[in-house]
């Protein structure tokens with residue numbers, strides 16, 4: 430039987446880095462320093478199940494780079510989590526923090542588990558045990574976890590409580606994405622989706638200025654894959670503005686198409702009804718919407734496609750059939766390098782993940798600063814500060830595109846690598 434080689438997400442991420450490294454003529458030794466993760470921790474840990482049996486789970490925390498500040502990044506619970514995936518996600522976190530210029534390095538974590546197969550008490554025991562296991566490398570000035578796929582405010586609360594109990598006092602700065610009642614920040618839950626929205630706005634302006642998007646009075650049509658934290662808040666913020674027509678949404682179970690566009694009220698209602706469950710949109714059984722598959726959604730004739738679910742959604746098998754003019758990556762790694770190449774050759778404008786979805790880590794940074802000071806800000810101030818950060822980063826990267834005549838992903842790497850490389854050299858790690 431022919432053996433198929435599994436594609437490494439981390440190797441794919443390094444390929445993206447290398448394209449930028451070549452263009453900026455990055456020193457080869459410095460490249461070695463910058464691509465390698467600093468620390469990789471694997472933990473196998475027991476959890477008592479409700480029936481009294483013990484199950485051993487595997488989890489990871491990878492700190493990719495800490496030159497510009499503490500390691501920072503979410504932790505996901507998913508059956509397909511591997512060390513390779515977590516390494517790639519940690520790698521992207523480094524460039525994400527750098528491209529929006531917040532003083533963090535990059536980290537990511539994951540537990541290989543299907544959380545929907547656990548009871549609430551099993552989920553709590555797994556969460557608390559896992560967090561204790563990784564406590565040897567985390568800390569409010571060392572490495573600060575946050576939510577990601579299938580982890581939410583409740584899990585952040587358990588993690589914060591576990592760490593605080595273990596060290597003997599409440600430590601708000603150990604985790605971000607916490608509920609408001611226990612030191613969370615206004616605006617964190619919506620932040621990633623809102624940040625993606627800001628990038629769509631800036632990209633539409635950019636394309637209009639360049640004469641590449643000729644729609645004037647008509648609404649911009651959008652399709653969103655994924656209706657979790659990122660996708661649902663992107664949907665909500667877009668439908669609150671008349672300049673967009675959100676025509677398609679989806680989740681793991683499939684999607685809905687609505688030619689006239691979803692209203693904010695409909696999105697709010699879908700969010701309420703799918704909250705805390707597997708987010709199975711199709712269970713909602715809505716009237717007046719057409720059911721579509723995820724593949725159909727990706728190939729819709731829309732102005733903007735926002736993949737906000739998992740990695741590799743757009744790949745060499747479907748990239749040719751993508752019809753959107755603008756792709757704004759809400760998820761981490763939703764396009765394979767092969768898809769990227771095909772789409773660029775078709776002149777599709779792509780706002781890369783580590784810029785497009787940096788709103789989450791930006792407001793996490795605000796939450797961390799507030800938590801360290803025990804002093805909390807108003808929602809309006811958070812939204813304003815987020816908007817400023819995202820817009821500045823977008824414009825900075827757009828300028829770099831012009832300077833080097835490259836695509837936006839490569840330009841974003843160039844800006845991010847410049848910052849991390851400078852920090853590395855200044856600190857003297859590089860001889």
Ligand SMILES: NC(=O)C1=CN([C@@H]2O[C@H](COP(=O)(O)OP(=O)(O)OC[C@H]3O[C@@H](n4cnc5c(N)ncnc54)[C@H](O)[C@@H]3O)[C@@H](O)[C@H]2O)C=CC1
Pocket residue numbers: 576577578579580621654655656657658659660679680681682707708723737738739740759760761762786787789790
């Ligand atoms: N939560 C955050 O603040 C941030 C998340 N991200 C990234 O955004 C992506 C989504 O994360 P969240 O929204 O937080 O996760 P989530 O767990 O809240 O939602 C994930 C969504 O994707 C859907 N989904 C899962 N597998 C799918 C498939 N095969 N096809 C279609 N839909 C599928 C799920 O049904 C759910 O609607 C991930 O790549 C994550 O790393 C990036 C930056 C920050």
Ligand SMILES: O=C(O)CCC(=O)C(=O)O
Pocket residue numbers: 501502503504525573574575576577605761786787789790791793
């Ligand atoms: O909020 C954070 O610290 C990081 C969120 C995250 O994991 C990501 O941006 O991919």
